[in-house]
Amino acid sequence: MSSPGTLTIADKVVEKTASQILKGLPGVGGTTSGFLGIGANSSLENRPSVDVTLSGRSCTLAVQLGLSYPSSITEATETVRERLSTEVEHLTGVTVRQVDVAVRWLKPESAAGGRGARSLA
Amino acid sequence: MRRMAAGANRTGLIIIGLLLTLGGLAILAIGFGLAEAVVPGLGAQSDLQPVAGVFALPFSALLALVAAIILAVIGLRWLAAQIPRKDAAKPLRLQRDARTGVTTVTANVIAEAVAEDLEATPEVVDAEAILRGSAKQPELVLHVDVDERADIDAVVTDIAQRVTRNCAEALGSPLATVAVEVGIARTKQRRQRSVSL
Amino acid sequence: MSTRLLRTRPARVVPAVILAIVLLLLATALGWIGVAAIVATGTIDSAMNSGYPGLDALGTLNWGAAAVIGVGVVLTVLGFVFVIAGISPGARRLSDYRAEPAEHIGRFEVALPTSALSNLAAAAADSVDGVSSVRAASNAKSTIVTFSTPVRDNAPIRDEVEAAVRERFESISFDRTPTVKVHALRRQA
Secondary structure, eight states: OOOOOOOOOOHHHHHHHHHHHHHTSTTEEEEEOTBTTBTOEEETTSOOEEEEEEETTEEEEEEEEEEEESSOHHHHHHHHHHHHHHHHHHHHOOEEEEEEEEEEEEEESSOSSOTTSEEOO | OOBOOHHHHHHHHHHHHHHHHHHHHHHHHHHTTGGGGTSTTOSTTSBSHHHHHHHTSTTHHHHHHHHHHHHHHHHHHHHHTTSOBOOOOOOEEOOSOGGGOOEEEOHHHHHHHHHHHHHTSTTEEEEEEEEEEOSSSEEEEEEEEEETTOOHHHHHHHIIIIIHHHHHHHHTSOEEEEEEEEEEEOGGGOOOOOEEO | OTTOSSOOSOOOHHHHHHHHHHHHHHHHHHHHHHHHHHHHHOSTTOOGGGTOGGGGGGGGOBTTSHHHHHHHHHHHHHHHHHHHHHHSOOOOOEEEEOOOOOTTEEEEEEEEEHHHHHHHHHHHHHTSTTOOEEEEEEOSSEEEEEEEESOSOOHHHHHHHHHHHHHHHHTSOBSSOOEEEEEEEEOOO
């Protein structure tokens, strides 16, 4: 019997996978980077950014995201954590040990226009 | 809203004030001959040669330099202390179990969401929020500018019932203290630049 | 109410800034004289009067001289003013509002600064017919409204302005509703 060969998964793949999993979560968003921070756009439509540190067959994730406001930050981020642990492992076979979440912005539903502008909703 | 160095200012004023008063009174006491009873020969007619003599002592220029540096440091630090401070809370940790990862939110992120939420209150023209304390004992300081004809009771009720409740929900704990300063924007001073429909 | 988040009394920023600047000026003068003396003599053990010979003139004065007495008086008065500024609490800058507590709030403080009282009063007075311009000055307990009008018999307008401002204040749940005083100025149209 010859060996069936090896499967190598790059950290970028894990990052993209994790990011894509979060895109499906309601009330979770990200920031597009723009050019040197100019034109950066924070929206619930964008994907959160994820950094992966691989060690052996497991990894830790660092997520930067935005949340809709008002909702419990603890609960929303626990959902993110659970989703990532189960689905990243399911899709890539890499065990997720830790998910650190940094909440970068909160978007109130009431203020669609943002600061300085008024919305007539 | 922001914190001022009120305590330091008052202490500084009292210390310098006392020094000036004592110095001034001493000069007057000698000038009017009242000090002669304590220091014989130190009267209105004696000259200031002993004072001028101090400036003629060796190394007095070096001492003057050292004194100048000390005074300059005190003056600069006192001036710097006048910049109003936000004293916002340290980044909040909101995870359930740190072993599976930590959740961090800066006080600024929450304060901005609260301010944005506040601006959705009818008749609020401008709003600023500062979050102090900790995740377990949050303190929210708000400043709102409302329209001059606004129903202020309605604005305060909205803050009490909606804005602060939203913040408490996001943080997952009741707010230990909420302080609101209500300013009035005169119509001619207020100018809304855009409207999004 | 000692641990209030809103500052009720003045922080004495202006006198503090003045004193800090005076300290800096004093430091500059002392430093200048010190450096000048060391440069002039070229040694580190030089005396201050070699940097600024004017200091020697001090020795010719006597304690009873008018200039010396004058300096004493000025120092005493300034010192006294600073001590008073440091000790006296100063005027309240906030008018407390009676806020209804909510279950998700431990302590709820609401207050209007005196500038807000003035703006409210001026806006209310502005809405009265016959008023051409308004000024209002407030402390935490009262507001004085001064309006100008081209109308000769301004007593009715005065009453109307007073009623408008009073009504505006009563529509707000102050802890203690500020009192209102109105003065009229006649202005030639």
